[in-house]
Amino acid sequence: MTSLQLAITLPRLAPACPNAALALFAVRRMGAHGLDDAHAAEAMLAGFGQQFRRPLLCTRAFMADLSASATGPIAIAPCCCRRMTAAEAALIGVLSRAEADPARAHLLLADLMGRRRADGVLASATAMTLAFADEGRPIGGRPS
Template sequence: MTEATATVATVLPHALPGCPNARIALFAMRRMGAHGLADARAAHTLFTAFGQGFRRPLVLTRTLMADLAGSATGQIAIAPCCCARMTPAESALLTVLARVEVEPEKAHYLMSDLLGIRRVDAVLASAAAVAAAFADDGRPIVM
């Protein structure tokens, strides 16, 4: 194994999710994280996926990203949009979105670890709203 392979395996240990809805959420979060909350490609992706009802998931994803940025005590690592692997933070965030309704304690612990704080209820509420927006349109996030 070369040094480059070891580095990629260390930094991006998780494969992309098999769920197409999770991939849409991941792409939008990566774009907003790297290019700002008003990123046009993120908005276009959600418009393409949700059609006329794109505003709710778009606004809620923007809110979640702003809450994450404002609450985190450290950096949350995100990979480039074209990357075929995920960082541990991205995997944890998608797991939170998938589990926030069915396993709230697990989602709480993951979010707490991700942000480095104990009181994550406000950010968790934003994550639950994003998950509900996807699920209400028939696009539940599954991990």
């Protein structure tokens, strides 16, 4: 793959925030291998310790709502990739803004899903964001 193809396919760097990186890893694993992916669950266990269940459940709910509501496919990169697709950058943007700037997060999510009404999925994104934050791992930082 040439550098131009890479820049077009994966235009963003992976998030520098380790909490956003954990969320991205879980989203990628669940998006590629299903909601019950063991690697995603293990990563959440490693990241949150014994309090991993709520963040894992909220991530699964978010992914289920997103996949059921999106009007088309959402491009995800392989888990080991240090760059993000534009769709992944939008997802990280939604998660990092869901609580503090819900109007902007709603617009990003609606564009990503191809729907005007994204309220239910935004509620799932907010629940995921709060689950991470309540366990001391806020999803912060904007995608670079």
